[in-house]
Amino acid sequence: MTMDMSQYRALFLAESREYLEEMGRCVVALDSGAGGKPEVDALFRAAHSLKGMALSMEFEPIVALAHSMEDLMVRVRDGALSFDRGIGDLLLEGADLLEGMMQDLEAERPLRGPEDLPLRLSSYSPGQATAPKAPEPAPEPEVGAPAEPAREALRETPAEAGFEPATVRVRTELLDHLANLTGELLTNKQRLLSLAREVSSSRLDEALTETNRLLRSLQDEVARVRLMPFDAICPRLERSVRDVSRKSGKQADFVIEGREIGLDRGVLEQLGEPLNHILKNAVDHGLEPAEERQSLGKPERGTVTLSVTRDRDQVVILVTDDGRGMDPAKMIASAVKKGLIDPDEGAMLSPRQALMLSVIPGFSTAGKVTEVSGRGVGMDAVNSTIRRLGGILAIDSQVGSGSRFTLRLPMTIATVHALLVRCGKFKGAVPVSAVQRSVELRREQIRSESGRQVFYLGDEPVPVLSLNRILGLPLGRFPRGFLPVFVTEVKGRQLGLVVDELLGQHELYIKPLGRPLGKVAGVAGGAILGDGEIVPVLDLATLM
């Protein structure tokens, strides 16, 4: 009788992916010269542990491939081989293939085979990455035969590879459920507070104050449990910079600072892709080729730095390069040429606003589309994702000196501070991260310039639009003569949005809309107010 192992599959996949990430991180570190014996040992342990786990699950192709990777690392660890790029390439190819196999497992389809990779791993010698050769110290399969590890030799305990579980693994769904329940409690607390105001009882108020304090602690603890160190996505980013450097022929040093800073799991999961894109752009378009850098008196190797810091309840991520920088004038010219803005609009843009043109869909200053980046669709998606997470993106650049991308994000996404607005019968919430300021304008402060309604914030003309009109609602009347306006930034440009009423700031627990409303453009989710009222959370970037 065979044992049903399917219940352990999710655990196997989660743990295996951690080992694959570790492999990627170690290869990149060794490749860049920053790694040493600890990375070599870690690579061996990762391959060894993966093999052991796969063996217990009877996933033969994974066993075969991990075994060959482990053997290669034995040769490196024992000094028979020196770690070089060829080994790094083979190990990363192996990690990619293993990830493919994980995907096969998830999709419950037959595992793809390792093909000739075990053979290439086992026969590797410096300078002959693909040439099969009889291996030196480790026991190897016969040339031409599939790498079939001897089962008895493989049955080592995880402890032999230095694996000591020190934490309890919790399903991510459970964490999400905990966060959801905490949000529900917060919503109900608001209801109780509203009712308590009607009853007017000091004993009830005391009990509610204590409940409030306990709930705040619970919320903080749940948020803390959901935090993951930024380091969790570093191997992927390092791998990406390595790949793009090689493909584009650029020489780049990649420095990451603040790996230990914690972010909400949900934020971190969604940050990988945007950061990847910014880093690829920094290497592919930002850094000059080595000869050009030399002629400019710059170090031959470019440097891309990603630093993560905490600023109260926010996390600030800076991606800086010392490349050629971006020219605001060229960006305006390019946007005008593509018909994204008209020349009058271009003339009104500040240098910072001009740099933010890069987040308009279809904008790209790259002279040519390269294999790795520059298709003109990426930065728009980057900006949308950051906005959706309740964060903001800013770009600074100095021609000849480099660029800096600043991502300011909430550390957790369970709750957000939002400005409530009313447009007719409709109430909506706008995350305060998207609100630069709110003002009340007299009608005469709004002028008509170049066919647009604008008001002046200092010297800057800010176009004014009606949020009612954007939402397809009747326009407001404003009997007091003042127009409530909040200023936001859409596609790199400041914009004043007129509403019927500004209802103040609230702390909201955002819930997803699910199917079918998840597809509504301009709505990022919804929240339940203390009185039970539901307000949609507006995503201004996609609403416009």
Place this chain on the structure above:
Amino acid sequence: MERRYLLFTAGGEGFALGLGEVVEVRERADLFPLPRVPEAILGLMNYHGNLTAILDFAAFIGSLGRNDGKLLVLDPKLAALALWVDEVKAIVPEEAVEVVAEGERHWETATLNTDFGTMTLLRLEGLLEEVESQLAAEP
């Protein structure tokens, strides 16, 4: 286990849903409006903490429904959606219905003959896709 159907009417027509797709039949709840959605989407309601859209099913099929109808709350695992319908007719076992034709629209599975008249069996996935495509078409 035997499959059962929930039979209901909306806009003067008869429809059926697999009983497993519906978690509750209830009276109209407080609803809150949403911007830029088709008229058939009446708004959102709070269903045990889940934000659930209410679809006026009569309006969805291009007809006029009743004000004193019922809400069919769909299983939250399948969709965050409740259907506003005119009347729930019955819950019947599979053997009490006869499939007389395949569905015409992609959100219809079949036409059923029942003791309560002809009913169109809905295909939930198709219905969700249809609503999503209508949402995507909103300006």
